Amino acid sequence: MIAETVCSAVAAAGLGIAAVSAYRKRFLAATRIAAYALVPLGLVMTGVVEWAADTAFSPTAWAGFGVLGAAWALFATTRAVERRRGGSRQERRAARAAARSGAVEPSASAPALGASTRQTARPQGGKSGSGARADAADDFSDIEAILKKHGI
Structure with a gap:
């Protein structure tokens, strides 16, 4: 409820500033200020502000962000370990098979x-x-x- 009131007040203040700018014959600036002022009002009317406020004060939502952070940390850790070991298991198998078959890398014969x-x-x-x-x-x-x- 408070977030909607604040956004509505910001929109009203922005429209007032736009009116003053238009009075001073700065129509382009007044139009731009009015556009920015209408954004919070539109967010209030669509319900985005209520949803964001409910999410910000919800312990379940913060727990969900924590779970997402933990998943990201696990992905980053596995990628770092994979790079340190020299690639995935399939890449290592392919490299061993190429070494056994005597295949030459393309860069080995680069200087003509x-x-x-x-x-x-x-x-x-x-x-x-x-x-x-x-x-x-x-x-x-x-x-x-x-x-x-x-x-x-």
Whole structure:
């Protein structure tokens, strides 16, 4: 009962402030203030305020929030333990099976060219602008080596 009265008073005060703003020719601000002032009144009329007040003062509701918190804590704990162990049981079984079958991970063969095929020494030019051209030439030589390796 008190919550509904407070919300109604807030709405009435907000509408009064909106009227003063409209009197001062600030219609956009007055409309915005009126919209905010009507929200608590709408909540009172729909019964949301009564439901929230009943929930806030209900021991059963607080016990329910406690149970939800405990469930969240259990989920978080099991996820932390699972990460520390290295994944779920199914993921560990799949990793052991892959290790036994001799399968190679995709990242193991990622570097297509070793360090021996790349040019380590860069040509030194007399001009300062030739460094950018040398970098481009190195990039193209790497691409050419890859294409030659694949027979293209």
